[in-house]
Amino acid sequence: MSFEKEVKSSGTRRKARECALQMLFAADLVKSGNAISTNDYWNELGDNDLDEKTRDFANGLVKGTLRELSAIDDKIRTRAEHWRIERMAIVDRNVLRLAVYEFLYQDTPHTVVINEALEIARRFSTFEATQFINGILDGIKVDLEKAPETVEKQDEKSKASSR
Numbered sequence: 001m002s003f004e005k006e007v008k009s010s011g012t013r014r015k016a017r018e019c020a021l022q023m024l025f026a027a028d029l030v031k032s033g034n035a036i037s038t039n040d041y042w043n044e045l046g047d048n049d050l051d052e053k054t055r056d057f058a059n060g061l062v063k064g065t066l067r068e069l070s071a072i073d074d075k076i077r078t079r080a081e082h083w084r085i086e087r088m089a090i091v092d093r094n095v096l097r098l099a100v101y102e103f104l105y106q107d108t109p110h111t112v113v114i115n116e117a118l119e120i121a122r123r124f125s126t127f128e129a130t131q132f133i134n135g136i137l138d139g140i141k142v143d144l145e146k147a148p149e150t151v152e153k154q155d156e157k158s159k160a161s162s163r
Contacts, residue, residue: 012050012051012053012054013054013057013116014116014119014120015047015050015054016050016054016055016057016058016061017058017061017098017116017120018120018123018124019041019046019047019050019055019058020058020059020061020062020065020098021091021094021095021098021120021124022041022045023038023041023058023062024062024065024066024094024097024098025090025091025094026041027062027066028090028093028094029090038058038059038062038063042055061098061101061102064101064105065097065098065101068101068104068105069097071104072097072100072101072104073085073097075100075103075104075140075143076093076096076097076100076136076140078139078140078143079135079136079139079140079143080136089125089129091121091124091125091129092121092125092129092132092133095117095120095121095124095125095129095133096117096133096136096137098117098120099113099114099116099117099133099137100137100140103137103140103141103144104144110141110144110145111141113137114134114137114138114141117133117137118130118133118134121133
């Protein structure tokens with residue numbers, strides 16, 4: 001019984017991420033930035049069968065991603081060698097943005113974020129795009145997982161030098 005709930009929760013989270021991707025795609029396409037109305041999406045395009053919790057999760061992802069867009073794009077640039085964000089396919093860059101937002105600002109495990117991003121990319125983009133997205137997200141994941149170690153080592157060095 002609890003397994004069924006977990007599967008259902010996972011499916012609704014993915015559906016929320018797919019809806020969030022569609023909203024980010026629309027915002028990117030019309031360059032509306034923070035002016036996007038999530039209500040317009042739900043009224044015109046959204047799945048009416050989704051519960052309020054799923055909609056809230058999708059809306060939070062969209063609003064958070066747009067709010068932190070500069071920091072997210074900077075993080076993507078660190079791993080997107082020879083690729084300008086503006087030149088990436090709209091779907092691909094927004095899959096990346098959504099995933100990096102979850103990396104940085106949500107408590108979703110990094111492996112889950114990558115798997116979800118790849119599943120969504122398989123649905124909305126190309127096979128080559130999934131490889132591209134996987135490479136960038138894996139690199140960012142490695143950077144984020146190394147970051148606490150780097151901070152700890154810097155703290156140890158500064159303590160040792162002050163002795």
